[in-house]
Amino acid sequence: MEALLEPVAQFFGPTWPLVWTLVKIVAILAPLMTCVAYMTYAERKVIGAMQVRKGPNVVGPLGLLQPIADALKLLFKEVIVPSGASKGLYIIGPILALAPSLAAWAVVPFDDGLVLADINAGLLFILAILSLEIYGVIIAGWASNSKYAFVGAMRATAQMVSYEVSMGFALICVLLVSASLNLTDIVTSQGTGRFHDMGLSFLSWNWLPLLPMFVVYLVSGIAETNRAPFDVVEGEAEVVAGHMVEYSGMAFALFFLAEYANMILVSILTSILFLGGWLSPVGFLPDGFHWLAAKTAAILFVFLWVRATFPRFRYDQVMRLGWKVFIPVTLVWVVVVAVWMMSPLSIWK
Amino acid sequence: MEFKTFVFYLFAAILVFAALRVITARNPVHAALHLVLAFFTAGGIWLLLQAEFLAIVLVMTYVGAVMVLFLFVVMMLDINLDRLREGFWGYLPVGALIGILLVVEMAIVLGGRYFGLDAMPTPAAAAEGYSNTRELGMVLYTEYVYPFELASLVLLVAMVAAVTLTLRKRKGVKYIDPADQVAVKRDGRVELVSMPAEKE
Numbered sequence: 001m002e003a004l005l006e007p008v009a010q011f012f013g014p015t016w017p018l019v020w021t022l023v024k025i026v027a028i029l030a031p032l033m034t035c036v037a038y039m040t041y042a043e044r045k046v047i048g049a050m051q052v053r054k055g056p057n058v059v060g061p062l063g064l065l066q067p068i069a070d071a072l073k074l075l076f077k078e079v080i081v082p083s084g085a086s087k088g089l090y091i092i093g094p095i096l097a098l099a100p101s102l103a104a105w106a107v108v109p110f111d112d113g114l115v116l117a118d119i120n121a122g123l124l125f126i127l128a129i130l131s132l133e134i135y136g137v138i139i140a141g142w143a144s145n146s147k148y149a150f151v152g153a154m155r156a157t158a159q160m161v162s163y164e165v166s167m168g169f170a171l172i173c174v175l176l177v178s179a180s181l182n183l184t185d186i187v188t189s190q191g192t193g194r195f196h197d198m199g200l201s202f203l204s205w206n207w208l209p210l211l212p213m214f215v216v217y218l219v220s221g222i223a224e225t226n227r228a229p230f231d232v233v234e235g236e237a238e239v240v241a242g243h244m245v246e247y248s249g250m251a252f253a254l255f256f257l258a259e260y261a262n263m264i265l266v267s268i269l270t271s272i273l274f275l276g277g278w279l280s281p282v283g284f285l286p287d288g289f290h291w292l293a294a295k296t297a298a299i300l301f302v303f304l305w306v307r308a309t310f311p312r313f314r315y316d317q318v319m320r321l322g323w324k325v326f327i328p329v330t331l332v333w334v335v336v337v338a339v340w341m342m343s344p345l346s347i348w349k
Numbered sequence: 350m351e352f353k354t355f356v357f358y359l360f361a362a363i364l365v366f367a368a369l370r371v372i373t374a375r376n377p378v379h380a381a382l383h384l385v386l387a388f389f390t391a392g393g394i395w396l397l398l399q400a401e402f403l404a405i406v407l408v409m410t411y412v413g414a415v416m417v418l419f420l421f422v423v424m425m426l427d428i429n430l431d432r433l434r435e436g437f438w439g440y441l442p443v444g445a446l447i448g449i450l451l452v453v454e455m456a457i458v459l460g461g462r463y464f465g466l467d468a469m470p471t472p473a474a475a476a477e478g479y480s481n482t483r484e485l486g487m488v489l490y491t492e493y494v495y496p497f498e499l500a501s502l503v504l505l506v507a508m509v510a511a512v513t514l515t516l517r518k519r520k521g522v523k524y525i526d527p528a529d530q531v532a533v534k535r536d537g538r539v540e541l542v543s544m545p546a547e548k549e
Binding site for chain 2: 086089119120121124125127128131132134135138139142150153154157158161164181314316317319320324
């Protein structure tokens with residue numbers, strides 16, 4: 001590989017590291033965007049099946065070209081800027097919504113050593129970048145100069161700030177037991193322990209000892225991405241579509257892409273933090289990227305399943321769940337895990 | 350010019366511009382958003398100093414939480430800028446005095462012989478496997494554990510005080526407790542009565 005790249009590196013000279021990083025970024029984002037497009041297709045098919053409908057089945061074989069048709073349709077639509085909107089911010093809003101959900105992929109490891117930026121503080125970086133996501137929604141809601149959009153943005157702010165706290169505490173438990181902020185180390189630390197030696201690795205992953213945190217993280221993840229049943233932000237029956245109400249064409253599509261990219265990000269993070277990443281669930285099968293992909297796909301399916309099953313929470317109930325249920329549970333569990341680690345019963349030594 | 354130097358000057362320029370816009374922007378929301386940009390860029394500059402933990406925590410708390418709530422409030426206020434500017438000339442002497450004091454203080458500190466390249470040599474390059482976060486945690490929980498806990502206590506007192514100041518129980522409001530509503534079971538609401546069919 002190195003020898004093959006040598007002439008190319010010489011051609012670019014001192015700009016080669018920049019070019020090579022850009023190539024790697026494209027190598028991550030291009031498949032991601034394809035996944036996002038087909039996630040919309042999967043969502044419609046899965047929900048269709050759960051509601052005994054067919055879902056998209058006209059464009060192409062089995063409706064497989066539907067996402068492309070949708071993208072083309074949105075591309076050719078006009079982007080309307082409402083009069084009285086704060087124009088600069090109105091354009092920046094959707095871009096700010098999408099950018100963090102793509103930037104976070106820089107530290108996501110796909111396999112042992114297969115990561116764009118293998119930094120020490122990977123988990124902190126993810127937390128920081130995810131906390132930026134909210135700005136796209138707020139700015140869009142304010143800049144649209146519309147009451148519905150504004151109310152949607154206010155809801156989004158309160159909801160995302162609340163659930164970030166419990167998500168953060170869940171992550172604290174994970175980094176307590178793995179003693180590292182590096183995502184690769186977090187995965188490898190899950191591949192040790194008594195059950196791993198017995199060939200039953202899936203029992204030594206973080207989800208079992210940290211089961212309440214796993215549940216809290218997954219549910220908070222659904223709330224963070226504003227997916228049903230926590231989608232009071234768009235709540236079409238109450239605030240039409242929240243912050244997106246004034247957007248059309250590609251500007252709207254960016255919000256859409258951001259939502260699905262976030263879903264995939266939360267799923268892959270859940271697989272990395274709690275489900276052992278690329279580690280194989282049983283001893284006799286080799287580790288590899290396919291395991292990470294399978295786990296992520298399974299969690300994404302849960303996202304769709306939940307959406308098709310539960311009705312939307314009312315807003316005050318969403319807030320209650322975040323502040324009065326999740327935060328006490330996580331606070332207690334952080335202490336429990338810390339004491340557990342210090343006690344002779346610790347399983348992480 | 351080294352690439353790092355270039356990045357530093359780029360970030361510094363953005364930081365100065367954003368900071369200036371915070372105080373010159375006419376629209377308070379634009380000012381708050383420029384403050385967000387300033388925090389973010391400052392985080393970037395700290396990263397150049399290899400203080401990744403502090404940089405990321407700055408972004409997480411100030412950008413991710415504090416400024417969000419700030420924007421939340423600023424967006425809902427109806428701020429009349431002309432009324433805010435009414436007393437400008439009256440306050441100018443006081444403001445200018447404080448400004449000059451700040452400049453003098455900074456000049457004393459930065460120009461003094463205890464601060465500077467010769468007084469503080471460049472720290473040695475970090476060893477392999479050095480983790481800023483781990484080092485900081487080690488120091489905070491061993492050497493500085495009492496000041497650290499004291500600081501957290503001060504914050505807790507402030508938090509409790511803020512809550513008690515704004516807490517008020519109003520009587521006669523039709524407030525519904527979501528916890529009660531969620532806990533409702535079918536048996537609490539529906540009673541099935543078995544009745545024999547009646548003939549006329």
